Amino acid sequence: MAAKVFQNLIGGEWVDSRSGRTHENHNPADTRDVVGIFPHSDSRDVDDAVSAAKQAFAKWRLVPAPRRAEVLYRAARLLEERKEEYARDMTREMGKVLKETRGDVQEAIDTFYFMAGEGRRLYGFTTPSELPNKSAMAIRMPVGVCGMITPWNFPMAIPSWKLLPAIVCGNTCVIKPAEDTPLSTLNLVRTLMDAGLPKGVINIVFGSGPDVGTPIVRHPDVRAISFTGSSEVGRIIGTMSAEQYKPCSLEMGGKNALIVLDDANLDLTVDGILWGAFGTTGQRCTAASRVIATKPIYRQLAEKVAARAKSLKIGSGLDESVEVGPQINQSQVETTEKYVAVGKAEGAKVLVGGSRLKSGGYEHGFFHEPTVFVDVDNQMRIAQEEIFGPVLSMVACDSFDQAIDYSNSVVYGLSTAIYTRDVNKAYRAMRDLHAGITYVNAPTIGAEVHLPFGGVKSTGNGHREGGIGAIDFYTQWKAVYVDYSDRLQRAQIDTGE
Numbered sequence: 001m002a003a004k005v006f007q008n009l010i011g012g013e014w015v016d017s018r019s020g021r022t023h024e025n026h027n028p029a030d031t032r033d034v035v036g037i038f039p040h041s042d043s044r045d046v047d048d049a050v051s052a053a054k055q056a057f058a059k060w061r062l063v064p065a066p067r068r069a070e071v072l073y074r075a076a077r078l079l080e081e082r083k084e085e086y087a088r089d090m091t092r093e094m095g096k097v098l099k100e101t102r103g104d105v106q107e108a109i110d111t112f113y114f115m116a117g118e119g120r121r122l123y124g125f126t127t128p129s130e131l132p133n134k135s136a137m138a139i140r141m142p143v144g145v146c147g148m149i150t151p152w153n154f155p156m157a158i159p160s161w162k163l164l165p166a167i168v169c170g171n172t173c174v175i176k177p178a179e180d181t182p183l184s185t186l187n188l189v190r191t192l193m194d195a196g197l198p199k200g201v202i203n204i205v206f207g208s209g210p211d212v213g214t215p216i217v218r219h220p221d222v223r224a225i226s227f228t229g230s231s232e233v234g235r236i237i238g239t240m241s242a243e244q245y246k247p248c249s250l251e252m253g254g255k256n257a258l259i260v261l262d263d264a265n266l267d268l269t270v271d272g273i274l275w276g277a278f279g280t281t282g283q284r285c286t287a288a289s290r291v292i293a294t295k296p297i298y299r300q301l302a303e304k305v306a307a308r309a310k311s312l313k314i315g316s317g318l319d320e321s322v323e324v325g326p327q328i329n330q331s332q333v334e335t336t337e338k339y340v341a342v343g344k345a346e347g348a349k350v351l352v353g354g355s356r357l358k359s360g361g362y363e364h365g366f367f368h369e370p371t372v373f374v375d376v377d378n379q380m381r382i383a384q385e386e387i388f389g390p391v392l393s394m395v396a397c398d399s400f401d402q403a404i405d406y407s408n409s410v411v412y413g414l415s416t417a418i419y420t421r422d423v424n425k426a427y428r429a430m431r432d433l434h435a436g437i438t439y440v441n442a443p444t445i446g447a448e449v450h451l452p453f454g455g456v457k458s459t460g461n462g463h464r465e466g467g468i469g470a471i472d473f474y475t476q477w478k479a480v481y482v483d484y485s486d487r488l489q490r491a492q493i494d495t496g497e
């Protein structure tokens, strides 16, 4: 069967790229399976999309927010109906197992309902003026055309975190989805169009970072940028945005530690480590890629984790019994192989896994064994650098204080976890772990959409997705003063003295 051909969405019309070039989207579990053919666009398509978004903004910003939200409510219900179909599409293009892609679609549904509710809030505030017969209030304004550049690991959830708050606030959008997972973003936006989103409010331009991402960031009519991806690329995008004074929200890497103290419930901890480290094949920015365990329990914990990691079923995510799917592409699995070699060269020991799977049904995909390193020093590269693959580095520590210190001694600061039954230590960890997210007795992954999502240091630049943080990013404050005294009143000067 010939692969399906997809088009950009610009001003509500499905159109080919002006370049005429295309890009094949492959199934990472079996690259012979072509999921679809997508445009490889360029800056001309971006120009078209931005001008459509700009035109749509003139009307959309004036639609009352509760009316805008009605489109989101309708789309949420449609997405619920389509959940299974879109989860299957996502597993086929992204690789993660069906249970997880259903979760990814659900995360978008949750975001729809939360952000639709914002349509009837978008709270500003009123406050007394210092002058008599004068009122003062702060209201939220939309920003204008927003540009979004999204990753492949949560190809529906993460676009929903950006698009939905943006549009409920009255903005319009141009989005470039990751080249490896264009279909899931298209499915999300198609659902919104079917729910009655006006033309041009969301535009999709498919293509590469240099050919589409850069022109979006550089376009003077794009007034805010939101990016999720690597810290290297985020630095470039942040710098480019700064040149034009554009608000820019960056969500980047992590090297998240899961701390285990002597008194932890070890079986519960092992469940958490397995899910945190190998869920999504380790390809989450929140993945538990380090375990920091106190010495008395370190060996026993490592043995338990290794035994369970060894028995994980690896394969196509479309098989319901599979627990770990492939990595996204050749380059990502090569990165994992490279880090396994680095870890060995640094003197860490592979307790389980350590190899790419290339035969026995795995030859057409990007499969790597879940891998556990022990005897890892916290200074080693495998304990410091983001791998984004199924590799766990286990570090032994002497004390609670050292565990906190190790956890904080990386350039990133996204997610953290601590397993303990000591409430005093749990609270100290909540205070002292320098990260955007801390879990107590739960793994580092699994953020919920109504709480702030993001991190400190090289993970982010101070913005948060999820919940009210997203509303703050996609609006700008305006202070409004109304003087009803019928005379000139000068703030700071007519003090009444």
Ligand code: UN1
Pocket: 107, 153, 154, 283, 284, 285, 286, 287, 444, 445, 446, 447, 448
């Ligand atoms: C990401 O890894 O980029 O908290 C996002 C979690 C998910 C989102 C992860 N809800 O693990």
